[in-house]
Amino acid sequence: MRFKLAALPLMLLAATATAEEYNSFTEANYANFEDGDDGFTIDSQYFFGGKETLGPLKEFEYINKVSNIYGGFSHINEGSEDSDIFSVGGEYFASNGFVLGAQLDDLGEENIDTLSIGYLFTPNFLVSLEHVDNDSDNELSANARYNHQLNGTDYIGFNFSIDEEFDTRSLSSKYFTHLGDDQYLTAELTYASIDGGDDYWKLGTEYFFTQRTSVGFSFDEGEEYKLGMNHFFSRNFAVEAAYVSNTDSDDDYDIYQIGMTVQL
Numbered sequence: 001m002r003f004k005l006a007a008l009p010l011m012l013l014a015a016t017a018t019a020e021e022y023n024s025f026t027e028a029n030y031a032n033f034e035d036g037d038d039g040f041t042i043d044s045q046y047f048f049g050g051k052e053t054l055g056p057l058k059e060f061e062y063i064n065k066v067s068n069i070y071g072g073f074s075h076i077n078e079g080s081e082d083s084d085i086f087s088v089g090g091e092y093f094a095s096n097g098f099v100l101g102a103q104l105d106d107l108g109e110e111n112i113d114t115l116s117i118g119y120l121f122t123p124n125f126l127v128s129l130e131h132v133d134n135d136s137d138n139e140l141s142a143n144a145r146y147n148h149q150l151n152g153t154d155y156i157g158f159n160f161s162i163d164e165e166f167d168t169r170s171l172s173s174k175y176f177t178h179l180g181d182d183q184y185l186t187a188e189l190t191y192a193s194i195d196g197g198d199d200y201w202k203l204g205t206e207y208f209f210t211q212r213t214s215v216g217f218s219f220d221e222g223e224e225y226k227l228g229m230n231h232f233f234s235r236n237f238a239v240e241a242a243y244v245s246n247t248d249s250d251d252d253y254d255i256y257q258i259g260m261t262v263q264l
Contacts, residue, residue: 020057020235021050022263029240029259039076043087046070054153054176056184056208057232057263062147062157062174063126067092084108093120099128110135124149140164153178167195184208188218212238223248228257236263 026044049066053059069090076083089103101116112135118128124147132139141164147157154177161170170192177185190202204218204226212232219225228242237260244255 019055020053022053023047023050024262024264026262027259029257031255031257034254037076037078039074041072041074043072044070053211054184055178055182056211056214057235058214058230058238058261059176059184059186059208062155062176063120063124063145064091065093065120065123089114097121099126101128101130118143123147141168150177169193182208182210184211184214190220222246222251237261238263 024044024046026042028040028042030038030040032038045068047066047068051060051064051066054061067090070088072085072087074085085108086106087103089101091099091101093099097120099116099118099120101114101118103112103114105112105114113133114130116128116130118126120126126145128143128145130141130143132141141161143159143161145157145159147155149155156175157173159172162168170190172190173188175187179185185208186204186206188202188204190200192200194200198221200221202218202220204216206214206216208214213230215227215229217225217227224244224246226242226244228240230238230240232238240257240259240261242257244257246253
């Protein structure tokens with residue numbers, strides 16, 4: 001019995017030793033469309049506290065609870081026309097549970113300002129109100145995010161949003177599980193219902209062969225599917241490649257994507 005008790009802390013240490021911690025994330029992606037159009041994006045986010053992985057180097061807790069700032073830029077070439085989008089924002093998590101957020105999107109001819117205030121009732125339950133001002137209109141929505149922890153690593157999370165007129169509702173969910181050894185699996189669902197419009201849904205899954213390598217597949221109501229892979233060459237650098245296609249005869253297209261991620 002004495003040996004078992006003495007070995008227990010070592011077992012717990014070994015179980016958590018594989019977790020990595022990061023503060024900053026930078027992603028760059030390039031997409032080429034079959035008709036010759038293309039575009040690229042670059043996004044960066046800095047957290048004022050460590051973000052610990054759940055095993056895979058790209059998987060973290062469902063509800064973020066760390067203050068952060070972020071910015072991004074995207075450029076799209078469509079025929080003879082180009083368009084640029086700049087974004088900047090941040091979130092502040094106060095010690096008393098209140099959460100404040102702000103984001104500015106510059107679309108060239110239009111600006112979109114987003115402000116949010118929320119409260120973290122428990123580490124697994126966050127409620128917030130979000131106000132969006134897009135120059136021509138104002139929108140207010142309520143959001144609730146809940147994480148149900150199944151064990152030390154596995155969870156199922158839910159995010160529900162509804163606008164002030166109750167005519168737009170959306171629900172998303174993510175399931176994360178450790179299959180054993182270094183293998184993991186995620187499954188995601190998104191569903192949106194809009195009064196007077198068609199409902200939208202999307203299903204996706206990602207399988208991790210190891211903590212560094214995964215393949216993913218998604219399919220949505222518009223008959224668009226995506227097949228991609230992600231691999232970390234080190235704890236700090238990853239590449240991703242994906243193929244996106246739509247099989248709808250009225251909106252047929254193919255997109256080839258490649259990207260890189262730096263986590264520090």
